[in-house]
Amino acid sequence: MSLAPRLDLRQSQSLVMTPQLQQAIRLLALSNLEVEGFIAEEIERNPLLEASAPEDDGPTLEREPPGESSADPATADQLLMGGAATGEASLDVDFSAESFHHDSPVDGAGMDGSLGLSGASSGGMGEDGPDFDSFAAADTSLADHLMAQAGPVLAGPDLMIAAHLIDQIDECGYLTVPLLELANRLGVPLARVEQVLGVIHTFEPTGVGARNLAECLKLQAIEADRYDPCMARLIDNLDLLARGELARLKRICDVDDEDMADMIRELRGYDPKPGCRFGGEPAQAVTPDIFVARRTIGGKTGWGIEINAATLPRLLVNRGYYVELSGGEQDKASKAWLGDMLASANWLVKALDQRQRTIIKVATEIVKQQEAFFLHGVAHLKPMTLRQVADAIEMHESTVSRVTSNKYLSCARGLYELKFFFTSAIQSSEGGDAVSAQAVKAAIRALIGAEGSKILSDDTLVEQLNAKGFDIARRTVAKYREALGIGSSVQRRRAKALEGAG
Structure with missing residues (x-):
């Protein structure tokens, strides 16, 4: 073995994540609303990009009735692994072109090729319509509400103590710090802190500042x-x-059945979390990314699948502005920057177009494999994995995973996250096809909902599920029941007893 220094030439291969590839991968995992924010940032950064109002003639595919077939667009994997990221050729999408507009039979179904559902997605009246959310007054936080009551009745050191106490009250209205700890921190007697807390206990909402449920x-x-010795x-x-x-x-309260029922009824009328009515975040409506509707075209019935174009502004490359900028005198750095901006803009337009096509392709396969669910409900949901969809559409499993993340599908049965359709399999006790775990959960919910006064134990649920053809163990029933937020048979029996007493 020679120890002398020498020069060697070696050849190796490696996968490099270019910025364009990272961008395309990131776009797949974003929801439509997140993509809208991303586009706004890119428009701010790139002067060659501009957005126009979203329309309904974006890329749309439809799964046709049996016996029909449609052209298969390029896959996202081909886009991600292709070498087009470095090219500067024009990649603008001509939205009026024949090859783009009529990419599936659904585009020929009506005047604009849409399903007529996109308008319901935004929940508003368009870009120039009134924003009703702006009419709502700002919510008052619980702390502000309490401090407004403390100002007129407390002053000086007591007001300072009250401010510290209110700062330690959580969103449910409970005091979360021991009084002794707060007294030591402020350097005041414990009795004085208790006195100020007693004043806070008189504030609205009643029960705020309590240290536990009993005190509330x-x-x-x-x-x-109603606070008598029995209560x-x-x-x-x-x-x-x-x-x-x-x-x-x-026996402890020394009351009869009627008085006990009356006291329980009184307790049920109280609010165990008095602070929750203040400062809560308003519920945010989920905006669907995909619409699925039953369609009849040319006498044949199939499924129309459409991207929610109302949440996606149309992105265009301003070629005229590019020509204007490139026509003037520029140094080498300016020309390089302008070329980078053009290449980035072209790539983004192509990546967004391919993102829509990829989402449509994945959603089409989901509808194809879960058609029984869309026709008959959750009891007919079939077990399905990411790999099954990936193999069917010839994409990588990770691509399907990104496409189904943070995406929601709206259909006649409601609004569902795409991940909802991927469930584990439960074998049939009769040797038939396996069923989805969601179907088993629906069966458990239905059985418990119809149990009436005869509470069903987990063992009884197993027997009845086996009779329905579900081969399932008792521990699995208990796991699914807990996942549904349903208590055990003992807890449900106690709840029934309390309802009877109330």
């Missing part, structure tokens, strides 16, 4: 003038009430 209910019972003992024994030990509670 106690404050509300005092406000309602006090009931509130002190909420654990017995939760376990449904009504006979023991009646």
Whole structure:
């Protein structure tokens, strides 16, 4: 073996994640609303990009009735792995071109080729329509509401103590810090902190500032003038009430059945989380990314699948501005920058177009494999994996995973995340086809919902599910029941007893 220095020439291959490739991969995983924000940032950065109002003539595919076939567009994998990222040739999409507009039979179904559903997606009246959200007054936070009440009744050090106490009240209205700890932190006597907390207990909403559920209910019972010795003992024994030990509670409270039912009814009228009515974030409506509708074209019935174009502005490359800029005197750096901007703009337009086609292709395969669900409901949902869809459309599994992330599909049965359609398989007890875990959960929910006064144990649920053809173990039933937020048979029996008592 020679120890002398020498020069060697070696050849190797490696996969390099170019910025364009990273961008295309990132776009696949974004929802339509996130893409809209991304486009706004790119328009701000790139002067050659401009957006126009979204229209309904974007790329659309439809799964045709059996026996029909449509042209298969280039896959996202081909786009990602292709070498077009470095080219500067024009990649603008001609939205009026024949090859683009009529890419599937759904485009010929009407005057504009849409399903007539995109207008329902935005929930508004368009770009120039009124924004009703702007009419709503700003929500008052719980802390602001309490401080507004503390100002007129407290002053000086007491107001400072109240501010610290209010700062430690969580969104449900409960005090989250021990009073002794707060007193040591502020350097004031514990009795003074307790006195200020007593003042806060008189604020609205009633029960705010309580340190536990019992104290919260106690404050509300005092406000309602129902805090007698019997109610006090009931509130002190909420654990017995939760376990449904009504006979023991009646002995402790020294009341009969009628009085116990009346006290339980009174407790149910109280708010266990009085602070939740303040400062909560408004519920955000989920905007669908894909529309699926039953369509009849030329006497044949199939499924129309359309991207929600209302949430995607049309992105264009301003060629005239590019010619104007490139026509003047420029140095080498300016020309290089302008060329980079043009290449980036062309690539983004192509990547967005391919993103839509890829989403449509994945959604089409989902509808094809889960057609029984769209026709008959969740009980007919079939087990399906990412690999099954990826193999069917000849894409990589990771691409399908990105496409189905943060995307929602709107159909006649409601709004569903694309991930909802991918479920594990439960074998049939009769040797037939496997069923989806979602179908089993739906069956469990239906059985428990119809149990009435005869509470079904998990063992009984297993027997009834086996009778329906589901080969499922007891531990799986318990896991699915807990995932549905349904209590055990003991908990449901106690709840029934409390309902009867109330």
